[in-house]
Amino acid sequence: MLAIKGLSKSFGGLMALDQVDFHVAQGHIHGLIGPNGAGKTTVFNVITGFLAPSAGAILFQGHDLTTKGPEAVTHLGIGRTFQNVRLFPQMTVLENILVGQHCRAPRGLMRAFPIPSRRERTLREEAQELLTLVGLEDFRSRLAGGLPFGAQRLLELARALATRPLLLLLDEPRAGMNREETDRICRYVLGIRDLGVTVLLIEHDMNMVMQLSDRVTVLNFGRKIAEGTPAEVQKNEAVREAYLGSSSL
Amino acid sequence: MSAYYEGILMAVGINVLLSVGLWTTVSTGQFSFGHAAYMGIGAYLASLLTVTFKAPLIPAAALGAVAAGLAGVLIGFPALRLSHLYLAMATLAFAEIARVIFMNQPALGGAFGMGGMSGTTPLLVWAAVVVALAYLWLLGRSRLGLAFEAVRQDEIAARAMGLNVTWIKVMAFGQGALITGFAGALFGHFTFYIEPNMFGIERSVLILLFVVFGGVYNLWGAVLGALILSLFPEVFRPLKDWYLFVYGGVLVAMMIWRPQGLLGQRWAALDVLGGLFPQAKRAPPGPVIEPPAASLRDGDAGDKGAE
Numbered sequence: 001m002l003a004i005k006g007l008s009k010s011f012g013g014l015m016a017l018d019q020v021d022f023h024v025a026q027g028h029i030h031g032l033i034g035p036n037g038a039g040k041t042t043v044f045n046v047i048t049g050f051l052a053p054s055a056g057a058i059l060f061q062g063h064d065l066t067t068k069g070p071e072a073v074t075h076l077g078i079g080r081t082f083q084n085v086r087l088f089p090q091m092t093v094l095e096n097i098l099v100g101q102h103c104r105a106p107r108g109l110m111r112a113f114p115i116p117s118r119r120e121r122t123l124r125e126e127a128q129e130l131l132t133l134v135g136l137e138d139f140r141s142r143l144a145g146g147l148p149f150g151a152q153r154l155l156e157l158a159r160a161l162a163t164r165p166l167l168l169l170l171d172e173p174r175a176g177m178n179r180e181e182t183d184r185i186c187r188y189v190l191g192i193r194d195l196g197v198t199v200l201l202i203e204h205d206m207n208m209v210m211q212l213s214d215r216v217t218v219l220n221f222g223r224k225i226a227e228g229t230p231a232e233v234q235k236n237e238a239v240r241e242a243y244l245g246s247s248s249l
Numbered sequence: 250m251s252a253y254y255e256g257i258l259m260a261v262g263i264n265v266l267l268s269v270g271l272w273t274t275v276s277t278g279q280f281s282f283g284h285a286a287y288m289g290i291g292a293y294l295a296s297l298l299t300v301t302f303k304a305p306l307i308p309a310a311a312l313g314a315v316a317a318g319l320a321g322v323l324i325g326f327p328a329l330r331l332s333h334l335y336l337a338m339a340t341l342a343f344a345e346i347a348r349v350i351f352m353n354q355p356a357l358g359g360a361f362g363m364g365g366m367s368g369t370t371p372l373l374v375w376a377a378v379v380v381a382l383a384y385l386w387l388l389g390r391s392r393l394g395l396a397f398e399a400v401r402q403d404e405i406a407a408r409a410m411g412l413n414v415t416w417i418k419v420m421a422f423g424q425g426a427l428i429t430g431f432a433g434a435l436f437g438h439f440t441f442y443i444e445p446n447m448f449g450i451e452r453s454v455l456i457l458l459f460v461v462f463g464g465v466y467n468l469w470g471a472v473l474g475a476l477i478l479s480l481f482p483e484v485f486r487p488l489k490d491w492y493l494f495v496y497g498g499v500l501v502a503m504m505i506w507r508p509q510g511l512l513g514q515r516w517a518a519l520d521v522l523g524g525l526f527p528q529a530k531r532a533p534p535g536p537v538i539e540p541p542a543a544s545l546r547d548g549d550a551g552d553k554g555a556e
Binding site: 048050069070071074075079080082086087088089090091095098099100102103105106111112113114159163 | 387388390391392393394395396398399402403405406407408409410411412413414466515
């Protein structure tokens with residue numbers, strides 16, 4: 001579904017990504033792990049068009065994403081969340097979802113008027129569904145910026161789903177979440193996969209990655225050092241070194 | 250009604266239009282320091298049409314507004330790739346260029362300006378105000394208005410949602426310039442006489458003051474700002490030329506105690522689209538995300554682990 005070939009990205013002299021190859025299969029939850037600074041978020045930013053790659057290619061369902069901007073990438077069916085939650089803080093919870101639906105809303109001049117069309121009604125009901133799905137239906141009229149952090153992450157997840165992605169990129173969805181919220185996130189990620197959405201997941205919580213992922217790619221210093229099933233990756237020497245090298249101190 | 254009050258009524262209405270025109274552009278987070286140029290384009294083109302070509306006022310004003318809107322779009326495309334300070338400088342420079350062009354066009358009267366316009370009535374001005382406010386109120390409750398707001402609040406998140414940020418900003422720029430251009434046309438036919446220096450930097454800054462004073466996040470803030478600041482010199486006549494100092498003082502005070510303006514908050518925030526949408530009776534959840542949704546709600550992370 002998503003093929004990344006020889007992807008490199010340098011910032012000045014720093015090679016953030018160096019000849020990274022991997023492939024995300026349709027219907028999988030694909031984990032992307034690695035120590036801090038390994039280049040995981042850079043991979044996301046390059047895929048979603050926020051950064052242009054220095055070399056290499058990104059293919060998504062036959063489309064070349066290499067030169068596409070974020071808008072086009074979203075329209076092709078890739079949704080994402082951000083490591084440091086980027087909601088529209090002065091909009092209500094519901095409005096955040098409505099913005100997420102933008103690429104599927106009626107087009108043209110009519111967009112400048114609040115016309116209660118059939119399509120619009122369907123979208124609004126769907127927005128309610130999404131809020132119910134993440135348990136935020138009671139907060140629909142609250143400002144997003146005023147929600148507790150965990151709820152903000154859930155809202156961002158729902159907003160990403162509102163774009164109806166085929167592939168969802170989640171950047172550390174459980175960072176800053178408590179135990180109970182983490183369980184919810186795990187359930188949702190599995191549920192999202194079961195909806196037919198492929199998930200590419202960056203996460204530091206090894207338990208979560210190993211439990212959820214069908215396949216895992218490991219980056220270190222911008223290079224791919226391992227790939228395989230969670231069990232294979234856990235046994236891999238290079239991976240142990242990358243992680244345990246520091247934890248054995 | 251005495252001519253004096255009619256004059257105030259028109260001047261205030263035109264200022265409200267100017268203010269909401271700029272507000273439209275600012276509502277995507279883009280501060281323009283050159284809106285007087287669009288006002289000038291509207292004023293000059295409409296005046297040229299009515300005085301030289303004897304066109305009726307309303308179509309002439311509409312054409313002036315369209316020309317100003319197009320200029321806004323044209324300036325918008327290159328300018329909106331800039332941000333903050335650079336955008337401010339670019340719009341300021343554009344306004345100066347426009348002023349110099351007005352100054353050097355014999356057909357527009359050059360530095361002597363143009364005269365002979367008339368026909369603006371309080372009714373016409375306030376009808377335009379009502380139409381503009383109605384449109385902007387609807388816009389604020391529409392998908393496009395929401396997109397404007399999204400771009401203002403977080404451009405990166407907006408792009409990740411698939412919003413074409415450049416296009417949205419250009420739309421906001423063009424629509425703002427259009428309203429400002431119409432206000433300019435009415436202004437020209439209200440003062441009977443226009444000259445290039447009426448559309449200089451002072452005017453741009455004054456329009457910006459209306460918006461900043463009233464509150465940039467709220468349409469009604471822009472209206473309120475224009476009402477208060479344009480009635481102020483009328484009420485405080487004894488201050489004579491000193492009222493600009495008072496303006497300055499008020500603004501410094503605002504920056505210290507209320508930087509968000511008089512009306513600091515978005516109002517439409519409560520339920521966009523909601524007012525015009527009868528709330529759908531909440532039947533059991535539709536099939537939108539049906540079958541797997543159940544598994545999400547009941548949720549069982551255990552499934553996968555057990556495999």
